[in-house]
Amino acid sequence: MEEKTLKDMKEEEIRKMEKKTLKDMKEKEEKEEEMRKLELMLSNIEIKGLSNETLDGIKCMTLYTDIYIVATDSNQVFNAKMYSKYKEFHNDYLNDIVLPHLRLHHGEFLLKEFETSWAHYSKVIHNRLHLYFRYLGRYYVAREKLLNLNDVGNRCFIDLLYEEMRSRVMDAVICLINKERDGAKIDRELVKKVVNVFEELKLYEDIFEERIVAGTKDYYSKKASLWISENSCPEFMLKVEECLEKEENMVRDCMKPATEQKIVSEVEHKLLVLHSTQLFDKEYSGLKKLLEDGKVVDLARMYRLYSRVHDGLQHVCLAFKNHVTAQGMALVRQTEIEVNKHVVKNDVGALQNQQVHLIMEFIKLHEVYLSYVNDYFQSNSMFFKVLKEAFEVFCNKSIAGVSPAELLSIFCDQTLKKKSCDNDKSTEDTIDDVVKLLVYISDKDMFAEFHRKKLARRLLFNKSDSDEHERYLLTKLKQKCGRHFTSKMEGMVTDLTLCQDTTASFTDYLRDNPDMNPGFDLTVTVLTIGFWPSYKTCTFNLPPEMLRCVEAFKQFYQTRTKRTRITWLFSLGTCTIVGKFEPKTMDLIVTTLQASVLLLFNSANRLSYSDIKDQLDLPEEDVTRLLHSLSCAKYKILKKEPDTKTISKTDYFEFNSMFTDRLKRIKVPFPLVDDRKKVIETVVSDRRHAIEAAIVRIMKFRKVLGHHQLMSECAEVLSSTFRPDFKIIKLQIESLISRDYLERDSKDHSVYRYLA
Amino acid sequence: MRRSSRKSGSAAIPVTSSSGVSDLFRCATSKAVSKEMERIDQLFHAYMDKSLGMVGPEGIESFCLAVGIDHTDVRILMLAWKMQAEKQGYFTLDEWRRGLSALHADTILKIRKRLQELEKEVMRPTNFLDFYVYAFCYSLAEKQKNIDIESACELLTVVLGFRFPLQVSKFIEYLKSQNDYKVINLDQWTSFLRFCNEINFPSLDNYDAELAWPLILDNFVEWMRENL
Numbered sequence: 002m003e004e005k006t007l008k009d010m011k012e013e014e015i016r017k018m019e020k021k022t023l024k025d026m027k028e029k030e031e032k033e034e035e036m037r038k039l040e041l042m043l044s045n046i047e048i049k050g051l052s053n054e055t056l057d058g059i060k061c062m063t064l065y066t067d068i069y070i071v072a073t074d075s076n077q078v079f080n081a082k083m084y085s086k087y088k089e090f091h092n093d094y095l096n097d098i099v100l101p102h103l104r105l106h107h108g109e110f111l112l113k114e115f116e117t118s119w120a121h122y123s124k125v126i127h128n129r130l131h132l133y134f135r136y137l138g139r140y141y142v143a144r145e146k147l148l149n150l151n152d153v154g155n156r157c158f159i160d161l162l163y164e165e166m167r168s169r170v171m172d173a174v175i176c177l178i179n180k181e182r183d184g185a186k187i188d189r190e191l192v193k194k195v196v197n198v199f200e201e202l203k204l205y206e207d208i209f210e211e212r213i214v215a216g217t218k219d220y221y222s223k224k225a226s227l228w229i230s231e232n233s234c235p236e237f238m239l240k241v242e243e244c245l246e247k248e249e250n251m252v253r254d255c256m257k258p259a260t261e262q263k264i265v266s267e268v269e270h271k272l273l274v275l276h277s278t279q280l281f282d283k284e285y286s287g288l289k290k291l292l293e294d295g296k297v298v299d300l301a302r303m304y305r306l307y308s309r310v311h312d313g314l315q316h317v318c319l320a321f322k323n324h325v326t327a328q329g330m331a332l333v334r335q336t337e338i339e340v341n342k343h344v345v346k347n348d349v350g351a352l353q354n355q356q357v358h359l360i361m362e363f364i365k366l367h368e369v370y371l372s373y374v375n376d377y378f379q380s381n382s383m384f385f386k387v388l389k390e391a392f393e394v395f396c397n398k399s400i401a402g403v404s405p406a407e408l409l410s411i412f413c414d415q416t417l418k419k420k421s422c423d424n425d426k427s428t429e430d431t432i433d434d435v436v437k438l439l440v441y442i443s444d445k446d447m448f449a450e451f452h453r454k455k456l457a458r459r460l461l462f463n464k465s466d467s468d469e470h471e472r473y474l475l476t477k478l479k480q481k482c483g484r485h486f487t488s489k490m491e492g493m494v495t496d497l498t499l500c501q502d503t504t505a506s507f508t509d510y511l512r513d514n515p516d517m518n519p520g521f522d523l524t525v526t527v528l529t530i531g532f533w534p535s536y537k538t539c540t541f542n543l544p545p546e547m548l549r550c551v552e553a554f555k556q557f558y559q560t561r562t563k564r565t566r567i568t569w570l571f572s573l574g575t576c577t578i579v580g581k582f583e584p585k586t587m588d589l590i591v592t593t594l595q596a597s598v599l600l601l602f603n604s605a606n607r608l609s610y611s612d613i614k615d616q617l618d619l620p621e622e623d624v625t626r627l628l629h630s631l632s633c634a635k636y637k638i639l640k641k642e643p644d645t646k647t648i649s650k651t652d653y654f655e656f657n658s659m660f661t662d663r664l665k666r667i668k669v670p671f672p673l674v675d676d677r678k679k680v681i682e683t684v685v686s687d688r689r690h691a692i693e694a695a696i697v698r699i700m701k702f703r704k705v706l707g708h709h710q711l712m713s714e715c716a717e718v719l720s721s722t723f724r725p726d727f728k729i730i731k732l733q734i735e736s737l738i739s740r741d742y743l744e745r746d747s748k749d750h751s752v753y754r755y756l757a
Numbered sequence: 758m759r760r761s762s763r764k765s766g767s768a769a770i771p772v773t774s775s776s777g778v779s780d781l782f783r784c785a786t787s788k789a790v791s792k793e794m795e796r797i798d799q800l801f802h803a804y805m806d807k808s809l810g811m812v813g814p815e816g817i818e819s820f821c822l823a824v825g826i827d828h829t830d831v832r833i834l835m836l837a838w839k840m841q842a843e844k845q846g847y848f849t850l851d852e853w854r855r856g857l858s859a860l861h862a863d864t865i866l867k868i869r870k871r872l873q874e875l876e877k878e879v880m881r882p883t884n885f886l887d888f889y890v891y892a893f894c895y896s897l898a899e900k901q902k903n904i905d906i907e908s909a910c911e912l913l914t915v916v917l918g919f920r921f922p923l924q925v926s927k928f929i930e931y932l933k934s935q936n937d938y939k940v941i942n943l944d945q946w947t948s949f950l951r952f953c954n955e956i957n958f959p960s961l962d963n964y965d966a967e968l969a970w971p972l973i974l975d976n977f978v979e980w981m982r983e984n985l
Contacts, residue, residue: 750969751969
C-alpha cells in the first residue's frame with residue numbers, strides 16, 4: 002500500500018484547493034449579491050417623504066432597520082457611502098425646498114420665511130435624519146472621527162445658504178431696523194427670532210453683528226450730514242441724545258449685549274465725532290455762543306454727550322477756558338479804563354472804589370464758573386484745571402500799575418475794617434472768597450507784605466472790626482499757603498493780645514509807684530521787632546508831658562525784663578488833646594507828632610516855621626506835613642500867616658482860639674505817606690534772598706546739577722510764594738559763583754558744582 | 758605749562774655708574790647748562806632794581822627797549838606767563854630764571870628770536886586758555902577778585918584783540934556804555950573766550966540765552982540785537 006504515491010497526495014491537495022476556491026468564489030458571489038441588495042436598499046430610502054409632517058411609524062421603523070442592517074454589515078465598505086448619503090439628503094432638501102422658497106420672498110416676508118425654514122429644517126428634517134442614522138453616528142462616525150451627525154446638518158445649511166443670509170436676509174433686517182429708526186413701529190419679535198437663528202448657527206458675530214454695525218454706520222452717516230446742516234447746535238444735540246437712547250433700547254431688547262457697545266460707538270462716532278468741529282463752530286448756536294448766553298442746559302447736555310467719546314471733552318474744555326479768560330480780561334480792561342479816568346481827575350477815593358469793585362467782580366465770576374464746573378460739567382477735574390488756568394491769566398494783570406496782589410490786599414483791608422452788617426455775605430464768606438482768589442495770584446509774597454502793612458495799621462489804630470475775623474483770615478491763609486506765610490502776621494495779632502496783660506501790669510505799677518505817674522492816661526503797645534513791618538524811627542524832642550510818660554513806662558519795663566531794649570515809634574501813636582477854645586472846649590484826636598506841635602503853643606502863642614522845626618528837631622518834610630494837617634486842611638487848629646494853601650519856611654503860626662466845630666470831639670486827619678514803593682522794594686529784596694537760599698539748598702543736596710534743572714527746580718520750590726524772574730535766578734547763581742559757593746564744571750560749562 | 762626741569766645751576770646732577778662717554782656728555786651738558794644759567798643771572802642783575810632785589814617796572818621798561826618791543830605789547834605778557842610771574846610789573850630771580858631757561862634764551866638776541874616762537878606756542882588752543890586765565894589773574898591787584906571795567910577793556914584788547922577783533926571791539930563798546938556792571942569777574946572773563954570760540958559773530962544766531970551763559974553776555978547779545 003506504500004505505493005500511495007506522492008502523486009496521490011498531490012492530487013488530494015489539488016482537490017482540497019479546488020474545493021476551497023470554489024467555496025471562496027461562492028462566498029464572494031454571495032457577498033456581491035448581498036452588496037447589490039444593500040445598495041438597492043440604500044438608494045430606495047426615500048427622504049422626500051420626510052418633508053411631510055406625518056410619517057407613519059412603520060415606515061420609520063423600516064428606515065431605521067434598513068440603515069441598521071447596512072451599518073452592521075461585516076463588510077464595512079458601505080459606511081462611508083452612507084455617511085455621504087446622509088449629507089446628500091440634507092443638501093437635497095435645502096436646494097430643492099428651502100432655497101427656492103427663500104428666493105420667492107422679500108423684506109419682512111423673507112425674514113419670516115427664513116426663520117420658519119430654519120426652524121423646520123433643524124427641528125424636523127434634521128432631527129429625523131439624525132434619528133435614523135443614529136447607529137451610524139454612534140460607531141462609525143465616532144471611530145473615524147468625522148464631523149458628527151448633528152454638526153453635519155448645520156454645516157450643510159451654512160454652506161448652502163451663506164451668501165443668501167449674508168446679503169438678502171441681512172439687507173432685510175437692516176431695512177427693518179432702519180424703519181424703526183425712522184420712527185415706524187416694527188415687529189421686534191421677528192428680529193429676535195432671526196437673531197436666535199444666527200446664534201444657533203454660531204454666525205451671530207460674523208454675519209449678523211457685522212452687517213448690523215455696518216448698516217448703522219451707513220444710516221447715521223447720512224443722517225449726520227443732513228442734521229448738522231439743518232439744525233442748530235442745541236437741536237442737534239437733543240436729536241443725538243434721543244438717538245442714543247433709542248439705539249440702546251433697541252439693542253438691549255433684540256440683540257446680544259456685546260453688540261450694544263459696538264452699535265453705540267458707531268452712532269457716537271458718526272454723530273458726535275465726525276462733525277464735532279462743525280457743531281462747535283456754528284455761528285449762532287455753537288459752543289462759544291452757548292457759553293456766552295449761559296445756556297446751561299445745553300452745555301450740560303454737551304458735556305454728557307461728549308464725555309462718552311474718547312478725548313471728546315478737549316474741545317469743550319478749551320472753549321470753556323477761553324470763555325472764562327475772555328470774561329476776566331474784559332473786566333480787567335473795563336476797570337483799567339475807569340481807573341484811568343479817575344487817575345486823570347486825581348480822585349483817590351473813586352480810584353480805590355473801582356479797584357475794590359474789580360475784586361468783587363472777580364469773586365462773582367469765580368462763583369459763577371465754579372458752579373458751572375460742579376453743576377454742569379460734573380466736577381470734572383479737567384475743567385477745574387482750566388478754570389484755574391483761566392483765572393491765573395487775568396488775575397495777574399496789573400491795573401494802572403497796581404498789582405493784583407496789592408488790589409487784593411486793599412479789598413481785604415476794607416472787608417476787615419467794615420462793621421459787619423447783615424447784607425449779602427457774611428465777612429467769613431468774603432474771607433473764603435479772598436483766599437480762593439489768592440491761590441490764582443502768582444505774587445503771593447507781595448500780597449503778604451501789603452497785607453502785613455495794612456494789618457499793622459488796623460491793629461495799631463484799632464480799625465479792625467473784629468479780632469475773630471482777623472484770626473479767621475490768618476487760619477485760612479495758613480491752610481492754603483503754609484505756616485511760614487502767616488507766622489509774622491500771627492505774631493502781630495498775638496502781640497496785641499499780650500498788650501492787654503502788659504497794660505494791666507503797668508496800671509498796677511503806677512498804682513504802686515505814684516511818683517512815677519505822669520498824670521495822663523497812657524497806653525503803650527509793645528511790638529516784637531521781627532513780626533511787624535519796619536518803621537522809620539525818628540528821634541525828636543518830646544514835650545515834657547510825654548517825656549514823663551516815656552520815662553514811667555521805661556522804668557516799669559525794666560522791672561519786667563532787663564534784657565530787652567525798647568525803641569519808641571512815635572509816628573504810630575495817637576493822642577487826645579483837650580483844646581480850650583473860646584467857643585467851647587473840644588477834644589482833638591491827633592497823632593503823637595501832631596500833639597507835640599500843638600503842645601508847643603502852650604508856652605508861646607505865635608511861632609515861626611523855623612522855631613517849630615528847631616524845637617522839635619524833626620526833618621523838614623515831616624514838619625511841613627504836620628503843619629499842613631493842622632493849618633491848611635479841613636480843621637484849622639492853627640492860624641497861618643500868610644493864609645496860603647501850602648506851607649513855606651517863612652510862615653508864622655498862631656493858636657486859633659476861635660476854632661470850633663459842630664461836634665465836641667473831632668479827629669484831625671494826618672495823611673499817610675505813600676509807602677507802596679517801599680513795600681515793593683522790600684518784597685523784591687526778600688525775593689533775591691529767597692532765590693539765593695533756594696539755590697544753595699538745592700545745590701547742597703544735589704552737589705552737581707545742570708543749568709536748566711537748577712533753574713526749573715528753583716522756580717518750582719518758590720512757586721508757592723512767587724514766580725521768580727529767570728534773569729534774577731541767573732544773577733544769583735553768578736553771585737554765588739563769584740563768592741565761591743558754586744563753580745562751573747571745567748568740562749561742561751552748563752553744569753554747576755557745589756563747593757562745600 | 759612746561760617748566761624748566763633744572764632749577765638752578767647749583768642743583769646736583771645725578772651721577773650714575775655708566776660708560777665714560779655718557780659721563781663726559783653729562784659733564785658737557787651740565788657745563789653748558791650752568792653757563793646758560795650764569796648768563797641768565799647776569800641779565801637779571803643788569804635790569805634788577807637794587808633796593809627791591811628784583812626787576813621792577815623801570816627795569817622791565819629798559820628790558821623791553823633792549824629787546825625791541827613796546828612794554829604794553831602782548832609778548833611781554835606772554836613772557837610773564839612763561840615765567841609764571843605773580844605780581845604785575847615785577848620779576849623775581851626765580852621767575853626770571855624759570856622763564857628764560859625754558860626759552861633757552863640767555864642773551865637779548867636769543868630772547869628776541871624766541872619771542873616769536875613763544876607767540877606760536879601760546880596760540881595753541883591747549884595753552885591759550887591757560888594764558889588767557891593767567892592774564893586775568895595777573896592783572897588783579899592785591900586781594901582783589903575782580904577787574905574794573907576800564908582795565909578789563911584794555912586787557913581784552915591786548916590779549917584777544919588780534920584774534921577776535923570784531924567781538925572784542927563790540928564787547929568793549931557795550932561795556933563802556935552800560936551801567937549794570939562795574940567789574941568783571943573770572944567766570945565772566947573765561948565765558949567771554951568761550952563765547953568768541955563758539956558763537957557766530959556778528960549774526961549771533963546760535964546764541965541761546967536759556968543756556969548757562971553769564972547774564973552779562975545775555976545782556977551783551979540783547980544790546981547787539983537792539984543796536985544792529
